[in-house]
Amino acid sequence: MSAQHEQAREQMIASTAPPAEYLLEAEIAEIEHERGLYPDTRAIGLEALKIVQKHRGWVSDESLLAVADYLGLPVAELEGVATFFNLIYRQPVGGNVILFCKSVSCWIMGCDAVKEEISAELGIDYGETSADGEFTLIPVPCLGDCDRAPVMMVGRDQHRNLDQQNLGEIFACYRKGRD
Amino acid sequence: MVANPLTRNIDFSRPPLDLPAYEATDGYRGLHEIARGLSPADVLRQVKDSGLKGRGGAGFPTGLKWSFVPAGDDAPKQKYLVVNADEMEPGTFKDRLLMEGDPHLLIDGMIIAAYAIGASKAYIFLRGEYTDSERILGQAIAQARDKGYLGRDLLGTGFDLDIILHTSAGRYICGEETALLNALEGKRANPRAKPPFPQVSGLWGKPTIVNNVETICNLPGILAWGVDWYQSLTKGKDHGTKLFGISGKARTPGCWELPLGTPIRELLEVHGGGMRDGLKLKGFLPGGGSTDFMLPEHLDLNLDYDDIAGAGSRLATGTLILLDDQTCPVGMIGNLMTFFSHESCGYCTPCRDGLPWVDEIFRDFEAGKGSQRDLAILEEHVDYMGPGKTFCALAPGATAPLGSGLRYFREDFERHISEQRCPYRN
Numbered sequence: 001m002s003a004q005h006e007q008a009r010e011q012m013i014a015s016t017a018p019p020a021e022y023l024l025e026a027e028i029a030e031i032e033h034e035r036g037l038y039p040d041t042r043a044i045g046l047e048a049l050k051i052v053q054k055h056r057g058w059v060s061d062e063s064l065l066a067v068a069d070y071l072g073l074p075v076a077e078l079e080g081v082a083t084f085f086n087l088i089y090r091q092p093v094g095g096n097v098i099l100f101c102k103s104v105s106c107w108i109m110g111c112d113a114v115k116e117e118i119s120a121e122l123g124i125d126y127g128e129t130s131a132d133g134e135f136t137l138i139p140v141p142c143l144g145d146c147d148r149a150p151v152m153m154v155g156r157d158q159h160r161n162l163d164q165q166n167l168g169e170i171f172a173c174y175r176k177g178r179d
Numbered sequence: 180m181v182a183n184p185l186t187r188n189i190d191f192s193r194p195p196l197d198l199p200a201y202e203a204t205d206g207y208r209g210l211h212e213i214a215r216g217l218s219p220a221d222v223l224r225q226v227k228d229s230g231l232k233g234r235g236g237a238g239f240p241t242g243l244k245w246s247f248v249p250a251g252d253d254a255p256k257q258k259y260l261v262v263n264a265d266e267m268e269p270g271t272f273k274d275r276l277l278m279e280g281d282p283h284l285l286i287d288g289m290i291i292a293a294y295a296i297g298a299s300k301a302y303i304f305l306r307g308e309y310t311d312s313e314r315i316l317g318q319a320i321a322q323a324r325d326k327g328y329l330g331r332d333l334l335g336t337g338f339d340l341d342i343i344l345h346t347s348a349g350r351y352i353c354g355e356e357t358a359l360l361n362a363l364e365g366k367r368a369n370p371r372a373k374p375p376f377p378q379v380s381g382l383w384g385k386p387t388i389v390n391n392v393e394t395i396c397n398l399p400g401i402l403a404w405g406v407d408w409y410q411s412l413t414k415g416k417d418h419g420t421k422l423f424g425i426s427g428k429a430r431t432p433g434c435w436e437l438p439l440g441t442p443i444r445e446l447l448e449v450h451g452g453g454m455r456d457g458l459k460l461k462g463f464l465p466g467g468g469s470t471d472f473m474l475p476e477h478l479d480l481n482l483d484y485d486d487i488a489g490a491g492s493r494l495a496t497g498t499l500i501l502l503d504d505q506t507c508p509v510g511m512i513g514n515l516m517t518f519f520s521h522e523s524c525g526y527c528t529p530c531r532d533g534l535p536w537v538d539e540i541f542r543d544f545e546a547g548k549g550s551q552r553d554l555a556i557l558e559e560h561v562d563y564m565g566p567g568k569t570f571c572a573l574a575p576g577a578t579a580p581l582g583s584g585l586r587y588f589r590e591d592f593e594r595h596i597s598e599q600r601c602p603y604r605n
């Protein structure tokens with residue numbers, strides 16, 4: 001990209017970027033709380049992305065730009081961090097994120113068959129969200145419950161000893177919980 | 180005497196002990212000794228004398244690591260203790276047990292470590308996915324703060340300590356201590372060049388000790404019951420107890436605290452209940468996904484740093500992953516390669532480009548398209564990505580199961596080529 005293009009692009013971003021006011025009061029309060037825990041603003045940047053995601057489910061371009069503006073951090077740097085970490089979502093996700101462990105112990109214990117069952121039940125593959133917007137399926141490294149494999153998380157809950165039978169009950173619970 | 184200092188309070192049929200109940204079991208003795216005048220140098224000496232080695236994987240002597248932190252009037256005033264609770268090594272599930280089973284043991288140990296190195300601020304770098312650990316540790320930290328065991332001027336000692344529970348945004352590379360520090364600073368978790376070592380220039384450029392959860396949980400016992408007691412726990416050359424685990428197709432997989440030096444066979448047969456009916460042990464990874472395979476012929480070795488190293492592997496996290504005779508070794512190694520490839524931070528070439536290449540070859544083997552040429556490329560990568568040729572230990576970790584797997588399970592690789600399919604599939 002030429003310098004001219006670069007400049008034009010930056011101006012465009014600057015003119016459309018949501019300012020810090022885009023952030024919710026509750027988000028700002030939580031971000032300010034983090035300031036007391038870390039001596040450097042860059043560290044707050046990553047925490048702020050997690051806070052925004054907690055409130056909105058994911059980190060949109062608008063959220064990212066607003067956080068950068070609020071904290072005075074370079075957009076490119078914050079974007080570099082946001083895309084590096086597995087648990088920052090840069091695309092919208094469903095109401096419940098399924099973190100499905102496909103690491104070695106779960107693989108030995110047959111997680112591939114369980115994953116096929118999830119895909120059949122919800123109609124989604126890795127990285128996709130079910131048509132009803134309830135579930136997003138994401139693979140995750142070892143969830144640290146290997147003696148009770150296969151394992152997955154739904155939202156903040158861990159589910160162990162998965163098999164083709166108990167999956168249905170688990171998903172039904174989450175669906176009911178939202179009615 | 181106490182024989183299981185790490186797990187003695189753990190009982191998952193009830194909530195973990197709160198602060199008064201924990202204290203009633205000889206908890207926080209270290210802090211009270213400090214209040215009675217125990218000096219940081221005394222603590223350091225006891226930990227050095229105990230022979231405690233780091234339980235995170237590398238097995239470096241803990242007291243020696245601490246001794247590199249600058250002390251005295253010229254030393255930087257701000258120092259940090261960081262607890263590596265980013266348990267993410269495939270097949271490892273021991274730190275979770277400690278944090279969710281007895282959270283005050285970790286806080287107790289952190290007070291001791293922070294006092295020894297002169298750190299007034301400590302971070303627990305916790306895996307974001309460990310939501311139960313987050314809740315349980317959060318409650319325990321609040322109790323300790325209310326009691327005055329954290330905060331300013333602990334028990335009138337003039338020693339300040341606060342603990343901040345940080346949840347990771349998730350990447351395996353954060354387990355590497357300098358990558359972890361970058362992540363804590365809000366940066367991409369690329370490892371740093373060493374030297375300078377974190378002990379001298381770590382978090383925000385200040386002297387920093389990074390210790391694993393289980394390492395820290397060894398400290399309260401050493402302070403409460405002494406070095407002689409600690410050394411009497413072992414059955415072998417290394418001191419203390421350790422958490423050992425079994426995953427894979429054993430009858431009763433699990434995680435247990437055993438003396439170092441316990442025979443591997445005892446772990447598998449007595450605690451793990453042996454292999455499930457109809458299955459035979461073909462091999463095992465002794466300490467998580469980045470350790471070399473060992474074979475059934477190694478079962479009579481002891482769970483000891485040197486013994487395992489003598490068989491060409493590493494004790495590392497002490498959590499065994501079993502490979503049975505009906506599970507495909509090529510598939511198992513391929514699964515690990517997918518993991519390592521995904522978790523490479525992308526900083527150095529052998530790891531960033533080598534691991535995806537290796538991973539792709541394993542997919543070809545799986546699809547019946549493997550060739551002798553592929554096998555040669557895999558062999559080459561064991562060398563190209565090996566120790567000393569990459570920026571950090573991630574890719575060398577991947578070459579451990581890869582290299583040993585190629586050596587021990589050659590016939591399985593050959594059959595994938597000659598039969599143009601996975602011979603373990605019906």
